Amino acid sequence: MNEKNNKPVVKLISKPENMLKTIYTACRTCYSADSPINIYENATDEEKMLNLIKNVVASGHHSTIEHIQVSFAISNVSRACTHQLVRHRLMSFSQKSQRYVKEKGQFDFIIPPTIEKNPELKTKFIDFMSEISNKYQEFIEAGIPAEDARFVLPNAAASSLVASLNLRELIHLANLRLCTRTQYEIRYMVKEMCRVLIEQEPWLKDYLVPKCDAIGFCDEHKPCGRKITKSELFEKAGI
């Protein structure tokens, strides 16, 4: 573990050259007698493009934003978190293999915040990571292959990966995982993915939000209080 950074590190490594124009062309192709090549070549008015995209996304026609895919390099994320992340089946992943990459010396690990903020528990945690590391190395030295020695490695072990997804799936991911009810690590990671993308494409700011911001109310089983709940909304409306 890098003491200075106990959190996922995210870098945007790839995005399409013509994000806005591509989505705009896709949206207009559905409803226009003009050819997509002409639409694309005549697309210059950025404000007009943004407005059309806003209307199309608001209307629920989300297939039009699948044409954009972005890729992130992610490191310093626990195997607990990656096991959760790779359940998003519309994403593409290339993850560091514990079968092929042997840990040399102390493996990197993530300390959960509830443990980190308690100095005593934190020390206990770090010491135990060191014990696990020793046990791993003992098995390696006894001739056990990395793919089997890793059976002692903990969920806390840090992993890294390249993850790609289209804009529709990214909005879905943000809607789900920016909710305050989400586990802190995946929430922080998704927040970072959104942040580094919005830095380069500021118009995405309004889309990469928790679900309650997108739909106007909270439909969680156990609401956090940030937004009116669905049942409160209906009650207030007298329905």
Next chain:
Amino acid sequence: MNEKNNKPVVKLISKPENMLKTIYTACRTCYSADSPINIYENATDEEKMLNLIKNVVASGHHSTIEHIQVSFAISNVSRACTHQLVRHRLMSFSQKSQRYVKEKGQFDFIIPPTIEKNPELKTKFIDFMSEISNKYQEFIEAGIPAEDARFVLPNAAASSLVASLNLRELIHLANLRLCTRTQYEIRYMVKEMCRVLIEQEPWLKDYLVPKCDAIGFCDEHKPCGRKITKSELFEKAGI
């Protein structure tokens, strides 16, 4: 129909900024103790990157090339062809709607080559397209909405669309649809998709080939003779 162009027209409208570096980073992340951000930032030797990608693709580790997605604007393609194309479920499509876009005057159409090369049949075909157009306009004028009047429009009617897919799916599409046994229209369209992409990314030339070129023999039910068949191969090998 534009008499000068009875074939699909394809333009590449979007590809990622750092194709090679992105795939290289994905490949190396799986087998390296280094972080993907470092791998990405230190990736400069193009030949080294190409070699690694070649080995990884050859080894069947195809998830690494999913990180690249490309988008094409396609027009002048029959509805017969698009009905076939949209069966590729790992692609994203935005297609001109016959429900929302009313045809004004003669609709564009595609003439199949077997008909086009016979002047008499060609005339008969074009005349009939004109009859269909008249019938469509009659229904429109009688107050029938476009979504129902289109029931008389033929498979030959031209459509246009924006189609996006990742590199893994594009290689799969090329392997399948560049086979000489494929219907001419979708084959020509996929050929064009590959051609315009290779123009900009020449290193993809070896991957965007018919299946027989990729695997070294033909496994089609009715081979075209271009390559040795699988059963001939085994026979020759005395197995």
Next chain:
Amino acid sequence: MNEKNNKPVVKLISKPENMLKTIYTACRTCYSADSPINIYENATDEEKMLNLIKNVVASGHHSTIEHIQVSFAISNVSRACTHQLVRHRLMSFSQKSQRYVKEKGQFDFIIPPTIEKNPELKTKFIDFMSEISNKYQEFIEAGIPAEDARFVLPNAAASSLVASLNLRELIHLANLRLCTRTQYEIRYMVKEMCRVLIEQEPWLKDYLVPKCDAIGFCDEHKPCGRKITKSELFEKAGI
């Protein structure tokens, strides 16, 4: 066309043996220390199972209902409709091929209701289908292969298919396609799919409904008036 039946015909041809028990086992596995085999073997109380499933679906944990897949045989559906249907990329389709199946005599076709209810237009439509059929046969007799002769066949031409999908996707399909704003043909077809399944699994009745019934309000761009709209709801609630 069969004059007595101008609408899609749907039959449920396959469903899992233990629908309820399978979903119940999936739901409980996530939150139980017990093994799924034990959970499955001790699952006997149908009411308890239904209640758990209801709560899990209400909480948005929809992956648990993916374990159920059902298959339908569908015929008498226009190619206009099937081109739309096959855009549901999480479904599996096996559709009658116009390339391989040559039409003999008058092809079957679907008459849109706006045309059918006007006797004059209906006659004009039927007569034109007969003209198209004659033109198709002329091309066939001139030696044109079926895959090219079909270029004159209309969107109205009837098709048939086997379609399979999991329960999560079926609920999504119902939510979208039972909306009164959906085109009549696909709406009728999905209604039939739901009806024949509910006949055998009545507990599904509450899930296979239009989106507005599932969420309590209408979020369509052009509402039909059946339910309060989202903006009316917020206005009424004074938000």
Next chain:
Amino acid sequence: MNEKNNKPVVKLISKPENMLKTIYTACRTCYSADSPINIYENATDEEKMLNLIKNVVASGHHSTIEHIQVSFAISNVSRACTHQLVRHRLMSFSQKSQRYVKEKGQFDFIIPPTIEKNPELKTKFIDFMSEISNKYQEFIEAGIPAEDARFVLPNAAASSLVASLNLRELIHLANLRLCTRTQYEIRYMVKEMCRVLIEQEPWLKDYLVPKCDAIGFCDEHKPCGRKITKSELFEKAGI
């Protein structure tokens, strides 16, 4: 750990009622003028059905077998293995949650065979699992929630899940994971999935095989010697 069973336990909990008839109907629908409902109702000759399916699968028309989905209850499988398994994105999973299910007493775990066969290492491994368990309980008792205490739990920790997949994906899974180069645990698990399904549907025996048996040669990077390699095959054939 149950000393008597250090391996995945698999039970088939769901399959469609009419497996053969459903696939047969799907295959025939593509090439027949008859309606799928008639095809289905007249399908009685099992041998004829098996032959057609064999030819269709051999010809590569694999979408026809997607209509069949099967569900397995799986337990006693390591988190190392499930992290690998859930990368199969065309499968549906419901997995025991380490966030919601608190371990009480010693957690179940899997001992890798390379460790199990060495009594000294085995003892060391079991003792260390007990140490990890103690550390986990210490954190729980200190008020750390299960979702964070689990950060000390190892890859060896046993998990259980319900997994469903269609026949196309199951054949793909078997082709990949029955290869002797696959990690033993997932290989054993997939073997069990195939075994329990073949017990009830013996005709599947020829399809649920390693890839080399399906294609006739080995295309692995590091072959095990069981089958002729691709390069040996071409060499023998003098190509």
